[in-house]
Amino acid sequence: MRFAVRVDRVLGRLCLLGCLMCAGWVAAADLPPLSRALTVLAEPKPAPALRLPDLDGKTVDLAALRGKLVVVNFWATWCPPCRREMPSLERLRRQLGPQGLEVLAVDVGEDVDTVFAFTGQLEPGPEFRILLDRDSAAMQAWKVKGLPTTFVADPSGKVIFRAVGGREFDHESVIKQLQAHLPGVK
Amino acid sequence: MNLLFALLLALLVAPAQAETQRRTDPDTGALSWETRTQGVAVSLTQLLPDQVLAFYLNRGFPPAAAERFAGACVFMTVLRNESAPGELTFRLADWGVRHAGGVHPPPDVAVWMGQWTALGVSEPARIAFRWAQFPPEQEYAVGEWNQGMLATGLTPGAGFDLVVRWNVAGKTVEGKLDEVRCAR
Numbered sequence: 001m002r003f004a005v006r007v008d009r010v011l012g013r014l015c016l017l018g019c020l021m022c023a024g025w026v027a028a029a030d031l032p033p034l035s036r037a038l039t040v041l042a043e044p045k046p047a048p049a050l051r052l053p054d055l056d057g058k059t060v061d062l063a064a065l066r067g068k069l070v071v072v073n074f075w076a077t078w079c080p081p082c083r084r085e086m087p088s089l090e091r092l093r094r095q096l097g098p099q100g101l102e103v104l105a106v107d108v109g110e111d112v113d114t115v116f117a118f119t120g121q122l123e124p125g126p127e128f129r130i131l132l133d134r135d136s137a138a139m140q141a142w143k144v145k146g147l148p149t150t151f152v153a154d155p156s157g158k159v160i161f162r163a164v165g166g167r168e169f170d171h172e173s174v175i176k177q178l179q180a181h182l183p184g185v186k
Numbered sequence: 187m188n189l190l191f192a193l194l195l196a197l198l199v200a201p202a203q204a205e206t207q208r209r210t211d212p213d214t215g216a217l218s219w220e221t222r223t224q225g226v227a228v229s230l231t232q233l234l235p236d237q238v239l240a241f242y243l244n245r246g247f248p249p250a251a252a253e254r255f256a257g258a259c260v261f262m263t264v265l266r267n268e269s270a271p272g273e274l275t276f277r278l279a280d281w282g283v284r285h286a287g288g289v290h291p292p293p294d295v296a297v298w299m300g301q302w303t304a305l306g307v308s309e310p311a312r313i314a315f316r317w318a319q320f321p322p323e324q325e326y327a328v329g330e331w332n333q334g335m336l337a338t339g340l341t342p343g344a345g346f347d348l349v350v351r352w353n354v355a356g357k358t359v360e361g362k363l364d365e366v367r368c369a370r
Contacts, residue, residue, distance in 0.1 A: 032229075032264050032331060039327040076317060078245070081333055109313030136313050146321040146332040164324070165266070165331035 034085055036171040038152065038161035038178075047072070047153040048141045050104070052131035055112050060131055065102050066157050069182050071169075073105045073150045074139050077118040081166030082148040086119075090126045091170035092178075100155070100183035103128035108136050108147065155183045206364045216369065223361035225269035225328075228350050230261040232369035233335065235342055241318070246311035251302060255315075258293070258337040259344060259368035263320040265352075266331035274354040277323040282349035283338045289349075293339040295319050342370045 050062035050072065062070060073089060075082035086105070093103045107115050107130055119126055133139055142151065145164075152161035160181060167174065179185065209218045211231075220229035235256040242252035267274050282289040295316065302312050320334030340346060348363040 032266060032333060035329040035331065037329050039330060076314070078241070078314065078318065108317055109310050111310075135309070136317070139317075145324045146334060147317050162327075163330070164326055165329075165333070 031080070031084070032166075034081070034088070034166040034168040035163070036168050036173050038150075038163050038167070038174055040177075041160055041162055044154070044158035044160045047151070047157055047159050050106070050131075050138055050142070052106065052133055052138055054129050054131050055115060060104065060129055062104065062153070063157070065104075065153075067155050067183055068100050068102045069096075069155060069178060070153045071101065071103045071150060071178075072142070072153065073103065073148060074108060074133075074142070074144050075105055075148045076108045077110060077114055079147040083118070085148060085166040085169060086126060087122055087124060088167070088169040088171075090122070090124045090128065092175070093126075093128050094124070095170060095175065096178060096182065099179075101178065105130045106133050106138060107131065108133050108139050110134075152178065152181070154181050204361070206362070206366075208365075217367065219363045219366050221361050221363055222268070224354075224359050225267065225271070226274060226352065226354075226359070226361065227264070227266045227268055228361050228363065229264045230336070230348065230363055230366055231263075232367075233260045233262055234369045235260075238335070242311070242315065245314040245318075246308050247302075247315070248305065248307065251305045251307050254301070255298065255337065257342060259340040259342065260335050260337045261366075262333065263336040264331060264333045265320075265324075265326070265350070267326040267328050269328060270354045270359075272355045273325055273327045274352045274359075275323070275325045276350075276352035278320070278336075279322070280351045282351075283340070283346050284349065285338075285340055285344060285346040290339070293337055295322050298337070338368065340368050342368050344368045 047062060051059060054060050077083065089103055089105065093101065105126065105128060115130060148166055150163040150167065151159050154160045161177065204221045204223050207220045216232040216234065218229055218231040220227065238260045239252050239256040242255060243249065279291050281291055283292060299312060299316060302315060318335050320336040321332055324332060338346060345365060345367050348366055350361045352359055
């Protein structure tokens with residue numbers, strides 16, 4: 001009985017608390033800062049396979065993007081730093097997309113409705129492709145250990161950068177790192 | 187033999203160099219503890235049992251399973267390599283929760299996952315649980331970090347010290363958060 005009362009009380013506060021949780025578990029003043037650099041991988045290796053449906057149900061294959069600089073971002077709507085870094089991913093795409101940069105954001109374990117409900121609140125709204133890794137198999141194939149984690153594959157398909165934890169992707173230092181690897185840049 | 191081991195450990199493990207800073211969130215009243223040791227920042231922020239319960243109910247957990255985890259003294263945990271002399275590695279199994287004269291590592295995520303499977307928690311809910319947790323092991327280059335939930339397994343209101351260990355440049359480093367308290 002006591003348990004039932006407790007759950008009822010909590011369910012009644014779900015909306016409010018759910019919003020608090022989505023906002024990042026803690027007050028904005030306490031949020032850790034987003035980092036402003038990508039980790040250079042000393043020994044670039046071929047990117048693992050990535051073939052997943054996007055929000056329209058169309059299959060996207062990383063292998064088909066050979067020749068582009070591809071940012072692969074693993075995330076989830078309930079992950080506070082993932083939510084915070086996502087607008088900067090869109091700003092990055094707008095800045096370097098015309099020069100051959102592509103962004104693939106791989107959502108882990110959620111459905112289309114959940115993702116849409118979140119992305120609809122973003123400013124700027126993401127125009128990059130969002131893929132659904134419903135069973136987290138892709139995340140495990142890429143050896144991701146925590147969210148968010150981001151990789152960058154160069155035009156030859158090798159992973160050259162990694163970013164564990166949230167980033168400010170459109171910071172000038174990140175842009176500079178990426179510009180050196182855009183297609184056609186030697 | 188024990189004395190020899192203790193001396194060896196003292197030589198191998200770099201001592202903690204920083205005090206624990208404690209803060210109170212003015213809006214929620216949640217307490218945070220933070221320490222910086224040799225270029226690495228570690229922090230714990232209280233999560234209220236009702237917050238944790240709401241999070242997992244929203245992810246599809248059955249009430250009994252969500253209640254079990256919510257009662258396990260859960261913190262939002264951040265570990266950040268700000269300026270360590272190289273890439274750090276850690277395993278939660280090497281960390282110590284000091285409480286009531288004993289020390290134990292934080293409960294293994296795999297043990298929680300086994301419980302959720304036995305309780306019939308859906309796959310999407312289990313995936314959300316797994317990836318919302320602070321990573322059981324990880325490597326961070328300078329600038330890298332993670333944020334996630336960490337359960338100590340203690341009861342609401344319990345007090346403890348958390349000993350955090352990581353390896354960098356061939357050396358084990360220890361940081362400590364003193365007099366942390368589980369939310370009620």
